[in-house]
Amino acid sequence: MPHSTTAPTLGVGMVGYAFMGAAHSQGWRTVARAFDLPLTPVMAAVCGRDPEAVAAAAGRLGWAAAETDWRALIAREDVQLVDICTPGDSHAEIAIAALEAGKHVLCEKPLANNEAEAQAMVEAARAARDRGQVAMVGFNYRRVPALAHARRLIAEGRLGSLRHLRATYLQDWGTDPAGPLVWRMRKEKAGSGALGDLGAHVVDLAQYLTGEPITGVSAQVETFIRRRPLPGDPERTGEVTVDDAALFTGRLASGALASFEVSRLAAGRKNALTIEVNGAEGSLSFDLERLNELEFHDHTLPAAEAGFRRILVTEPDHPYLEGWWPPGHGLGYEHTFTHQARDLVRAIAEGGRPAPGFAEGLQVQRVLAAVEESARNDSVFTPVPLPARDEQGE
Amino acid sequence: MPHSTTAPTLGVGMVGYAFMGAAHSQGWRTVARAFDLPLTPVMAAVCGRDPEAVAAAAGRLGWAAAETDWRALIAREDVQLVDICTPGDSHAEIAIAALEAGKHVLCEKPLANNEAEAQAMVEAARAARDRGQVAMVGFNYRRVPALAHARRLIAEGRLGSLRHLRATYLQDWGTDPAGPLVWRMRKEKAGSGALGDLGAHVVDLAQYLTGEPITGVSAQVETFIRRRPLPGDPERTGEVTVDDAALFTGRLASGALASFEVSRLAAGRKNALTIEVNGAEGSLSFDLERLNELEFHDHTLPAAEAGFRRILVTEPDHPYLEGWWPPGHGLGYEHTFTHQARDLVRAIAEGGRPAPGFAEGLQVQRVLAAVEESARNDSVFTPVPLPARDEQGE
Amino acid sequence: MPHSTTAPTLGVGMVGYAFMGAAHSQGWRTVARAFDLPLTPVMAAVCGRDPEAVAAAAGRLGWAAAETDWRALIAREDVQLVDICTPGDSHAEIAIAALEAGKHVLCEKPLANNEAEAQAMVEAARAARDRGQVAMVGFNYRRVPALAHARRLIAEGRLGSLRHLRATYLQDWGTDPAGPLVWRMRKEKAGSGALGDLGAHVVDLAQYLTGEPITGVSAQVETFIRRRPLPGDPERTGEVTVDDAALFTGRLASGALASFEVSRLAAGRKNALTIEVNGAEGSLSFDLERLNELEFHDHTLPAAEAGFRRILVTEPDHPYLEGWWPPGHGLGYEHTFTHQARDLVRAIAEGGRPAPGFAEGLQVQRVLAAVEESARNDSVFTPVPLPARDEQGE
Amino acid sequence: MPHSTTAPTLGVGMVGYAFMGAAHSQGWRTVARAFDLPLTPVMAAVCGRDPEAVAAAAGRLGWAAAETDWRALIAREDVQLVDICTPGDSHAEIAIAALEAGKHVLCEKPLANNEAEAQAMVEAARAARDRGQVAMVGFNYRRVPALAHARRLIAEGRLGSLRHLRATYLQDWGTDPAGPLVWRMRKEKAGSGALGDLGAHVVDLAQYLTGEPITGVSAQVETFIRRRPLPGDPERTGEVTVDDAALFTGRLASGALASFEVSRLAAGRKNALTIEVNGAEGSLSFDLERLNELEFHDHTLPAAEAGFRRILVTEPDHPYLEGWWPPGHGLGYEHTFTHQARDLVRAIAEGGRPAPGFAEGLQVQRVLAAVEESARNDSVFTPVPLPARDEQGE
Structure with missing residues (x-):
């Protein structure tokens, strides 16, 4: 019904x-x-x-x-x-x-x-x-309320000029070398490993939160465990053809420095998508393992009373919260898909152009391609082609 | 379907x-x-x-x-x-x-x-x-996975003899005296205030986690804001006829000391149901504002490497997690109702007796009644009648 | 020199x-x-x-x-x-x-x-x-900079009318029953156990931070481990004649509710003097295990950006910090004694009356005596005699 | 005396x-x-x-x-x-x-x-x-007890093969462009900026904790604020001739990936020297703003009870703690200098060779030089010359 x-x-x-x-x-x-x-x-x-x-x-x-x-x-x-x-x-x-x-x-x-x-x-x-x-x-x-709220704060200028962004997406399910060679470890299926699976998220979030494209990167990628048991045939092993981890630094269009690290072998980190942004007037910090929280430091307050404050992003006027529970009654991972569905359905009904469109997805792809190119070329700083005007329009 | x-x-x-x-x-x-x-x-x-x-x-x-x-x-x-x-x-x-x-x-x-x-x-x-x-x-x-896991650890004896339990359930939606006189603030509808609304939860959890009844209590209750605007008629005020906060200490059947505090006026605490249990061999600590986490201190480890460890209760063999997402992909408040439905449906199908049955609800009620009685009697320690055998059987 | x-x-x-x-x-x-x-x-x-x-x-x-x-x-x-x-x-x-x-x-x-x-x-x-x-x-x-700063914030009215204070002082060195019968466990030497040793601190801090006396208490005390090996003669045991733990609730003069718990058997808590104060306009939270930090929630901010903020109490204009290191370079436990010496020496030189004077020490003693009396009398609420005018003057 | x-x-x-x-x-x-x-x-x-x-x-x-x-x-x-x-x-x-x-x-x-x-x-x-x-x-x-303890755990093999090290040293005293041009911002005095001041520490710690040299780096450095008021003559400005921030990735000799970020413009981070190491069997995490704590994840425990545990590094058998206070009574920044003096005095008395000797200081210098060289060369991966045998001997 x-x-x-x-x-x-x-x-x-x-x-x-x-x-x-x-x-x-x-x-x-x-x-x-x-x-x-x-x-x-x-x-x-x-x-x-x-x-x-x-x-x-x-x-x-x-x-x-x-x-x-x-x-x-x-x-x-x-x-x-x-x-x-x-x-x-x-x-x-x-x-x-x-x-x-x-x-x-x-x-x-x-x-x-x-x-x-x-x-x-x-x-x-x-x-x-x-x-x-x-x-x-x-x-x-993008539909985690805390991250949508973070974007809003940055867009309102609460952080001032941006200086730094640092992001990780760390998991540990690849730590055990006896873990099987699943499709996510094969290039022909997955394209890349941690880079495409986890790196795509943090690259997109970096651009989404700041509203700035990444203009270039310097990278290393690594496959620590090069052979793994075949699923269903654990006596035999097959080759891991994607990366286990990728590490890259970059620049945002404003000149801010950015760093990224993604891995499937970070023991103890289960789903640690962390992202921090430092600006001249404030900072934000987020950890997906505590997805209902956003840490905000307002650098315009007197130093004696400033500090990172833990905002529980569960208030009625936080993004997406109008549909859910009273303050402090947290949401989970899956709600991001409900929120995504909401925004998409509304865009379809209204004839709008929901973000992220395919051109934004392409732009993330270009960053990932530049990461791989830089890694092949001794980590040399590798520019990322910026979107053409009509792509931006998408 | x-x-x-x-x-x-x-x-x-x-x-x-x-x-x-x-x-x-x-x-x-x-x-x-x-x-x-x-x-x-x-x-x-x-x-x-x-x-x-x-x-x-x-x-x-x-x-x-x-x-x-x-x-x-x-x-x-x-x-x-x-x-x-x-x-x-x-x-x-x-x-x-x-x-x-x-x-x-x-x-x-x-x-x-x-x-x-x-x-x-x-x-x-x-x-x-x-x-x-x-x-x-x-x-x-009871269906928060971290709390179900906590009960399991205690039942397995990982904490040894219990010494202390301390629990709070703190919210702050009543802080503003201009907030309206909703039904939860009227005795004829709600029975009591923070005590029945929030205290019932922590009393139930204390008994559920430890497997021990509360045998007596000493209590204070308070209504800080005694009149509030009528909903729909903010020019006029009505009387708040329930408590804003309740504070009580008690004993578990084993002799462990227990403390409880519930309030609707704890500024900044949105849904802070916290509970800690200390035993001779270990301790557990939980906060509903971070519901995917359970802190466990194993006191049998060498002191130089012991400490409260933050278990992300999102592993496949944690309670209820078989139905959900990979490790680190957290659940929210509402999942407790899905889990409750699961356990209830299974009990109906199997002819079982799902916990908590009505007798357990009655026992919680008796503790709350003893709290009110103690508060009326200068906080004197007030025993809680223990369940009769046939009630226990329910 | x-x-x-x-x-x-x-x-x-x-x-x-x-x-x-x-x-x-x-x-x-x-x-x-x-x-x-x-x-x-x-x-x-x-x-x-x-x-x-x-x-x-x-x-x-x-x-x-x-x-x-x-x-x-x-x-x-x-x-x-x-x-x-x-x-x-x-x-x-x-x-x-x-x-x-x-x-x-x-x-x-x-x-x-x-x-x-x-x-x-x-x-x-x-x-x-x-x-x-x-x-x-x-x-x-009182000379932990974070607590001196907390007092200042409360005195300035940043918390508004006080509603709640909750304090613990939890240690775990008494957890092991094989631990020897040291002088701190003998009434004739120590007067009381956790109550005098740890409870005195939290009672003093409650009164110091809020500027209000405790007007009455309701209490339980417990000795979980009643005999322990004699120091130097571990084959024989002697009686523990003081409490291991004490649990009490109370009232401040303004009517705010207060709760206190002290223990030597809280496994995993090494020096957990925690104190939280909730008022109509804000809250403060402190933990001695992280003594350079003070958590402050400003309830007058819009809800969407409010939250407990972690102030590193290491700024030049924080109390006592003029003598030490740059921001973020934390102090330790022992600095409280240096600060105490500073304040005492200055008071001697200036002919002032350093706080806490003996009358304040007596007032803490009266609270502890009321705790013991209440515990003997089925936890009945026991008033604390307030200081006479000339005592206040001390 | x-x-x-x-x-x-x-x-x-x-x-x-x-x-x-x-x-x-x-x-x-x-x-x-x-x-x-x-x-x-x-x-x-x-x-x-x-x-x-x-x-x-x-x-x-x-x-x-x-x-x-x-x-x-x-x-x-x-x-x-x-x-x-x-x-x-x-x-x-x-x-x-x-x-x-x-x-x-x-x-x-x-x-x-x-x-x-x-x-x-x-x-x-x-x-x-x-x-x-x-x-x-x-x-x-190196003389923070938590870091000395971390080195010990790694040396004992508790982390297994190392995969990742990530370190930051973030401060914010340079955030305000009106801050004066102090000597730490002039190349002729300070050599470099955040890189030499903060980067030297994290490079040394990375090598100290793991026992492995850094074999190469890829780097970016940045001076965000290029002119600042002269001290004593705020009407005039002078040029900042050192970096505000440096960002570099590297490799340890074992092949582990390493990332480093240092900055004086990370608003809200006062002294955030953080370091995390992930290995096949465990992980460690540290933050200088909470210097009495070490987080340890033991990956050999069952997943359902594993997690980062907060060790209060204040136990008698933790490094340097024999000289100080009971468990939980934390130390501060300055204690590192007391510990340094202890180790140096003992080495002098015993004719030993205290670490870090000058050759280790030189090796850190070589890493910093490689960082600057890489930054000048489009971030290309730049090998760090390893110590000659006789240098190692120092």
């Missing part, structure tokens, strides 16, 4: 039903219960290659139908939005086909596994935009 | 649709998506007195039908479980009627506004149990 | 040279190096009963001479100030004799082991004051 | 009496009171150019005599150890002269303002060593 029985519906078809598919499903399931929406999403169909598995997933996750061919999913009349939750190697093909078929598209990050594919997706999105379609990349962490 | 299309259904009817109703709805909506269940809950009908408002709530929260008379809700054939989310003054009447009508019951805490009502509810629940019905009180915080 | 070679000297004689004696020595040794003083303290002589041990202590701690009879120490011409660092059972006798001999006195807390002795000391101090002598109690934690 | 009246003395002569001089004085003043020493330091003389100011400093800091020519100080018969606390431009000249005059030397970091000077100092130290003299660099943070 819709949030408002009079709102028209928006049929959603999702491709992929693993971790990301489950998270997106939770978003679609809850968004119209938490927020007033001009369109009511309907979970029309989910798509996967294994008929039994996808049927079970449809039942478990609450999709009305199951498909085994993504082309059939795109072709369904009850699907107006295609939500792509597959590994990065199939993003371009599915997204371009969906856009050409007149559907709106939500595509998980990273936009694509290489810049050429990402460029083609941007072009398809631009053409589709002229037909009234929307294309969005799933950088869900 | 059910989690497993072959699972039989369990029709749920909910009374009340404000804060608690919204939270319970989120639990019913998501439980079968996150967990394997032997029965699939169906959100059959919601009940409220205002026809328009309840119809809107049904649409917004996803209930298939709306009722304006709770007796009609109970009588519905498609309702097998009655979920009571109203203020405490109506709990007894609705719950007893539902049990007598052969329905399972989930009743929000506190069980009732006084001990006599709570006692009648326990008796109704006992009679119903012989007919195979289930009655549960909604102490949802 | 004195700080200023032209400043006259102040001869100090110290009784006792164990833990407190070593800490006071560090204060006397460093105070004229860190602060401008009108009198330069000279470490004239230290006193203890064992001739060899006291001579060694004199050498190690830097005292110019050693005495084995405290009466001889008091009689020395080069001693103008007697610093009493012995257990509480000898405080009254030494302090009264020193005052009668015309010496200034610094006496470690608690002032005495019972109220009668404390009362006699107050009278001696009052008589001595008329002769220009100074008497001070060693509540050194 | 010495700690042990029978211990021979060690005459100390100090050059410079500003911030570092005051800190070293506190070390010399207290070391024999806290620790058993084979030699008792005597604060013989302090040296500075301004006769009045140095005389005042001698009085204030407790030095027996004052000199205005460092050559005269070195020549004094009562000086056996020369302690150099001047800006880096005079280190080489004073240190070499002192060593050639047969004196032991303690030299503040950075060892020198350029590699050539540092190399000459190493040679002088090597020659002096053959004559039984000792030369040590003042990297005082």
Whole structure:
């Protein structure tokens, strides 16, 4: 039953039903219960290659139908939005086909596994935009209320001129060398390792929070554990063809210094996306392991009473909080997908251009490509091509 | 669509649709998506007195039908479980009627506004149990994974003999004297103030975590702000007839010392349910404002390397985590209701006796009654009657 | 060599040279190096009963001479100030004799082991004051810069009307039952256990920070481990005749609620003197284990940007910081004794009345006596006699 | 009076009496009171150019005599150890002269303002060593107990193979553009800015903690504020000729990735020397703003009970703690200088070779030089020459 029985519906078809598919499903399931929406999403169909598995997933996750061919999913009349939750190697093909078929598209990050594919997706999105379609990349962490609030504070000038940004995204599931060679460790599927999986998030957030592009990088990448047991055949090992960790410094357009570190081998750090920004008039600090908190230092206060203050980002006038609980009753990881769904549905209804669009996804891709190029070239500072005007317009 | 299309259904009817109703709805909506269940809950009908408002709530929260008379809700054939989310003054009447009508019951805490009502509810629940019905009180915080894990550690003896328990539940929404006289500040509706609203939770958790009843208390209660503007008529004021804060010490059955403080006027504390337990071999510490974390000190380690360790309670073998996300991807407040629904549905299917049953709710009520009695009697230590054997059996 | 070679000297004689004696020595040794003083303290002589041990202590701690009879120490011409660092059972006798001999006195807390002795000391101090002598109690934690700053903020009204104060002082050195029966566990030496040792500090701080006396208490005390091995004869055990822990609630004169807990058996808490004060316009929170920090919540800020802020109390205009290092270069426990020495020396030079005077020490004693009385009387709320006018004047 | 009246003395002569001089004085003043020493330091003389100011400093800091020519100080018969606390431009000249005059030397970091000077100092130290003299660099943070304990844990293999090290040293005193052009902002005095001042510390600590040299770096440096008011003439401005901030990545000899960031413009960070090390079996994390704490994650524990644990490094068997207070009674910044004095005095007495020797100081200098070279060369990865065998021997 819709949030408002009079709102028209928006049929959603999702491709992929693993971790990301489950998270997106939770978003679609809850968004119209938490927020007033001009369109009511309907979970029309989910798509996967294994008929039994996808049927079970449809039942478990609450999709009305199951498909085994993504082309059939795109072709369904009850699907107006295609939500792509597959590994990065199939993003371009599915997204371009969906856009050409007149559907709106939500595509998980990273936009694509290489810049050429990402460029083609941007072009398809631009053409589709002229037909009234929307294309969005799933950088869900922009929808953590604390980070949306951080962007707002920076945009209001509360930090003054920016000097420093430092970000990490540290996990530790790769620490054990006996861990299997999953698809996220194979270049042909994942494009890259920690860099694309985790680095894409922090690069996007750096640009999102500051409103500034990254203009160049100097990088090192490393694969500490080069062979791992094959899944399902632990006696044999296969080669890890992506990075375990990447370390890079960069510059924002304003000249601020930026540093980034991502790893799957940081023992004890489970999901430590941390980001700090220092400006002439204040600083902000965030840690995804405490996602309901934002630390804010107001440097314009007298020194004797200044300090990082822990804002619980659960107040009614914090971003996205109008849909949830009283102050102090925290949200979790999955709410970012509900918020993403909210913003996307509203953009579709209003004919807007939801951020991040594909051009922003491409720009992240260019930063990641520059990281890899710098790492291949003795860490030499490698400029990142800035978006052309029409890309910016996307 | 059910989690497993072959699972039989369990029709749920909910009374009340404000804060608690919204939270319970989120639990019913998501439980079968996150967990394997032997029965699939169906959100059959919601009940409220205002026809328009309840119809809107049904649409917004996803209930298939709306009722304006709770007796009609109970009588519905498609309702097998009655979920009571109203203020405490109506709990007894609705719950007893539902049990007598052969329905399972989930009743929000506190069980009732006084001990006599709570006692009648326990008796109704006992009679119903012989007919195979289930009655549960909604102490949802037992289902915070960190607290469920804490109980497990204590039960395993990791803390040794218990010496101290200290708990607070501090909020600050009552700090401003211009805040309106809401129903939670009126004795006839709410029974008591911070004591019943917040104190019930920490009393229940103290007994749940340690597995020991509170045997007596010494208490002070206070109403700092005695008159407040009437809602809808801010020119006039009315009397606050409940406490703003309560402070009490007590004993656990083992002789451990316990302290409790609850308040609505603790500026800056938004939802600070904190609880620490010290034993001869270890200690635990928790803060609901960081609900994905549990601090554990293992006192059996060498002193030079011992310390409170911050366990992110998001690992696959932590309680309830099998249904959710990878390590470090935190949960929120509302997940406690999903977990509560899981445990309740399983108990109904298996003919079990879900904890906390009504007798446990009554026991909490007795502690709160002893707090009020002690506060009236110059804080003298006031014993809490322990449950009779058959109550314990409930 | 004195700080200023032209400043006259102040001869100090110290009784006792164990833990407190070593800490006071560090204060006397460093105070004229860190602060401008009108009198330069000279470490004239230290006193203890064992001739060899006291001579060694004199050498190690830097005292110019050693005495084995405290009466001889008091009689020395080069001693103008007697610093009493012995257990509480000898405080009254030494302090009264020193005052009668015309010496200034610094006496470690608690002032005495019972109220009668404390009362006699107050009278001696009052008589001595008329002769220009100074008497001070060693509540050194008042001189933690963060706590001195907290008092300042409260006195300036930054917290508005006070509602709550909660304080703990938790240690864990008593956790192990095999720990020996030291003098701090014997009533005849120590007066009481955690209550006098730790409780005296938090009671004093509660009154110091708020500027309000405690008007009554309701208490429980407990001795968890009743027999312990004798020091030097671990085969035999002796009786613990003091409390391990005390738990009490109280009221401040303004009506604010206060809670206190002290223990030597809180596993993992090493020196956890925590104190939080909530008012209508703000809150403060402190933990001695992080003594360079003060948490301040300004409730007058908009809710969306309010939160507890961590002030590093190391700025030049924080109390006592003019003598030390640049911002962020933290101080330690022992600095409280240097600060105490500074304030005492200045008071002597200026003929002032250093706080806390003996009357304040007596008032703390009365609170502790009321705690013990309440604990004996089923925790009944027990008023604390307020100071007479002339005591207040001390 | 010495700690042990029978211990021979060690005459100390100090050059410079500003911030570092005051800190070293506190070390010399207290070391024999806290620790058993084979030699008792005597604060013989302090040296500075301004006769009045140095005389005042001698009085204030407790030095027996004052000199205005460092050559005269070195020549004094009562000086056996020369302690150099001047800006880096005079280190080489004073240190070499002192060593050639047969004196032991303690030299503040950075060892020198350029590699050539540092190399000459190493040679002088090597020659002096053959004559039984000792030369040590003042990297005082090695003597923070938590960091000494961290080194011990790593050396014991508790972290397994190292993967990552990340370190920052962030201050904010340069944030305000109206701040004056102090000597630390002029290349001819200070050599470099944040890099030499703060970077030297984190580079030394990275090598100290891991026991591995840094083999190469990729760097950016920046001067955000290029002109500042002249001290004493605020109407006019002068050029800032050193960096405000430096950002570099590197490799340890084992292949572990390392990142470093130092800044004087990180608003709100007062003295944030943070360092984290991740290995295959555990991780450590430290923050100088909470210098009594070390966070340790033991990755060999079951995941459900693992987490970063906060060790209060105040136990009797933690490094340096035998001289101080009971557990939980924290130390401060200045204690590092007392510990440094302890280790140096013992090395002199025992004819040992105290770490860090001048060769270690040179190696830090080489890393800093490589940072500057990389920054000049588009951040290209720049190898750091490893110490020759005989340098290692120093």
